[in-house]
Amino acid sequence: MMPAPPDSDPSAGWTPNQPIVRLVDVHKSFGTFEVLKGVSFDVRQGEVVCIIGPSGSGKSTLIRCVNALVPVTAGSILVEGIEVTDPRLDKLALRRKVGMVFQQYNLFPHKTALQNVMMAPIHVLGQDRREVEARARALLAKVRLAGKEDAYPGELSGGQQQRVAIARSLAMRPDVMLFDEVTAALDPETVKEVLVTIRELAEEGMTCMLVTHEMNFARDVADHIYFTDRGVIVEHGPPATFFASAQDERTRRFLSQVL
Amino acid sequence: MSASDRTGLRADVRPEGCPTDLPVLLPFALAEGHPPARLRPVHGWLLCGVAVVTFPAWAQGAAVAPSPLDVVIKWAPLLLTGFAFNVAISLMAMAIGTFAGIGLGLAMLAEGVVLRRIAWSITQVFRNVPWLVLLFFVMFLVPFQVTVFGLRVPLPDWVKATFGFSLPVMANVAEIVRGAVRSVPNTQWEAAESLAFTRRQTLWRIILPQCAKRMLPPWMNVYALIAMATVQASIVGVTEMLTLTAQVHAAEGGRPELFAPLYGFAMLCFFLYCYPIDRLTAVLERRFETR
Numbered sequence: 418m419m420p421a422p423p424d425s426d427p428s429a430g431w432t433p434n435q436p437i438v439r440l441v442d443v444h445k446s447f448g449t450f451e452v453l454k455g456v457s458f459d460v461r462q463g464e465v466v467c468i469i470g471p472s473g474s475g476k477s478t479l480i481r482c483v484n485a486l487v488p489v490t491a492g493s494i495l496v497e498g499i500e501v502t503d504p505r506l507d508k509l510a511l512r513r514k515v516g517m518v519f520q521q522y523n524l525f526p527h528k529t530a531l532q533n534v535m536m537a538p539i540h541v542l543g544q545d546r547r548e549v550e551a552r553a554r555a556l557l558a559k560v561r562l563a564g565k566e567d568a569y570p571g572e573l574s575g576g577q578q579q580r581v582a583i584a585r586s587l588a589m590r591p592d593v594m595l596f597d598e599v600t601a602a603l604d605p606e607t608v609k610e611v612l613v614t615i616r617e618l619a620e621e622g623m624t625c626m627l628v629t630h631e632m633n634f635a636r637d638v639a640d641h642i643y644f645t646d647r648g649v650i651v652e653h654g655p656p657a658t659f660f661a662s663a664q665d666e667r668t669r670r671f672l673s674q675v676l
Numbered sequence: 677m678s679a680s681d682r683t684g685l686r687a688d689v690r691p692e693g694c695p696t697d698l699p700v701l702l703p704f705a706l707a708e709g710h711p712p713a714r715l716r717p718v719h720g721w722l723l724c725g726v727a728v729v730t731f732p733a734w735a736q737g738a739a740v741a742p743s744p745l746d747v748v749i750k751w752a753p754l755l756l757t758g759f760a761f762n763v764a765i766s767l768m769a770m771a772i773g774t775f776a777g778i779g780l781g782l783a784m785l786a787e788g789v790v791l792r793r794i795a796w797s798i799t800q801v802f803r804n805v806p807w808l809v810l811l812f813f814v815m816f817l818v819p820f821q822v823t824v825f826g827l828r829v830p831l832p833d834w835v836k837a838t839f840g841f842s843l844p845v846m847a848n849v850a851e852i853v854r855g856a857v858r859s860v861p862n863t864q865w866e867a868a869e870s871l872a873f874t875r876r877q878t879l880w881r882i883i884l885p886q887c888a889k890r891m892l893p894p895w896m897n898v899y900a901l902i903a904m905a906t907v908q909a910s911i912v913g914v915t916e917m918l919t920l921t922a923q924v925h926a927a928e929g930g931r932p933e934l935f936a937p938l939y940g941f942a943m944l945c946f947f948l949y950c951y952p953i954d955r956l957t958a959v960l961e962r963r964f965e966t967r
Contacts, residue, residue: 484870512872523867527885537871540881582867589871 431498437462437624443492452478454648465619467635468628470645476628480595484515516586517595520602522578524570530581531566534588556584560614576607580614596627632675644668744937751924758917759945766903768838773845781853802847808908814840815912837909852894856887893961900953917942
């Protein structure tokens with residue numbers, strides 16, 4: 418029997434009982450400014466991880482490194498065994514496993530909600546159009562947007578656009594979802610509808626990494642919370658202990674300001 | 677002669693509080709209540725009408741020679757044939773230039789540094805050289821015929837001129853494409869990237885469809901400019917409208933009073949062709965601005 422070529426599936430050696438995302442001593446500099454100064458942690462499958470911290474502490478940069486939107490300067494990131502920092506990385510293979518939702522929704526404005534959701538599975542994964550359409554309609558219904566299939570992003574509210582963006586990402590059937598301050602640009606009254614959607618995802622067992630300023634949401638939904646400041650993880654723990662008995666002075670000061 | 681006569685001011689229009697009749701320069705005041713005069717399309721038509729009506733009366737002066745209007749009418753079919761060449765040259769130059777310009781513009785956005793630099797250099801050269809120089813360049817460098825697979829294809833002057841004009845079109849369209857693609861927020865690229873679209877798919881399926889509309893008005897602007905520039909081909913001897921107008925003028929004995937009607941006819945043709953394009957461009961620009 419021929420052994421399978423090593424490049425066929427980059428995550429062939431990975432098993433679900435290993436961490437699905439593993440960061441080891443990740444450094445990132447923009448010019449001379451070091452944003453990340455050695456960040457390490459593991460995310461296990463089905464886990465919901467929230468990254469909190471003051472603005473400019475490198476949270477968004479950190480989450481963007483995971484799907485190679487931002488190249489790291491040093492360190493290692495493994496996603497299902499794929500080495501993200503490898504210069505020969507197949508970015509497309511990585512991004513088929515990792516979905517991402519942005520602060521500014523970033524829907525494609527010339528496409529309807531349904532087309533936004535359908536585009537990637539059809540053109541990237543080459544799936545059958547009818548099968549994709551059925552799935553896209555189901556996903557839009559799941560994020561409570563049934564009836565808005567033919568609306569253009571400009572005709573939707575911020576919260577509705579963000580839910581289309583979540584559906585668009587889910588249509589690729591990712592194994593990990595990254596949420597980069599997804600409620601930061603929303604009106605207070607529409608924040609909730611987006612958080613409800615994310616919570617449902619988390620309850621279904623989707624592995625989620627969230628950068629968020631919603632402390633109550635983080636406390637409710639997260640399995641583990643990481644607090645970053647000035648490019649390092651200052652403190653982390655499950656929400657119960659993290660919010661009740663933070664040890665570090667910086668964490669306590671931050672929590673007293675936002676809670 | 678009184679002082680007020682010398683200043684050109686009448687005593688009765690002298691403003692109050694200014695009792696002197698010494699030559700004082702009064703401040704310039706705008707008449708109120710009159711909006712600035714502005715020509716509208718209807719005025720253009722009116723002027724044309726007046727011109728047509730007054731031509732015969734004007735021509736009474738030269739009793740023996742045919743009137744300028746008769747001359748214009750007599751030669752109009754020939755002159756319009758020349759104008760057809762102007763239109764054909766501009767349309768073909770636009771087609772070739774747009775095709776090449778989209779390629780060049782996309783090359784300027786390529787990931788490869790070498791390709792990007794080369795495309796950028798080509799664009800800069802052809803954008804910053806007088807069109808007439810490019811025209812000469814092509815007229816004298818392109819042979820009068822080429823041999824393709826043993827088949828001799830003649831290249832008449834107007835075809836060469838077409839190539840000459842398509843070079844600046846190419847460079848300008850390339851710049852339009854580059855500018856339009858750059859105007860799409862970077863976040864669109866990020867969103868497409870994180871959905872595992874390739875760079876090429878992102879460009880063709882997500883970025884270019886968004887900026888096609890934005891490219892239309894500047895593209896039409898280039899067309900109006902190139903249509904007007906085609907008369908430069910007369911300098912290199914292409915038998916387009918301006919060349920024919922000069923020839924007609926000579927054939928009619930070079931009478932000075934024919935100068936204005938003949939060249940006026942050429943002006944009218946170009947105006948009637950380019951003005952609607954210009955208007956439509958402005959309308960489209962306004963419509964896309966609001967979105």
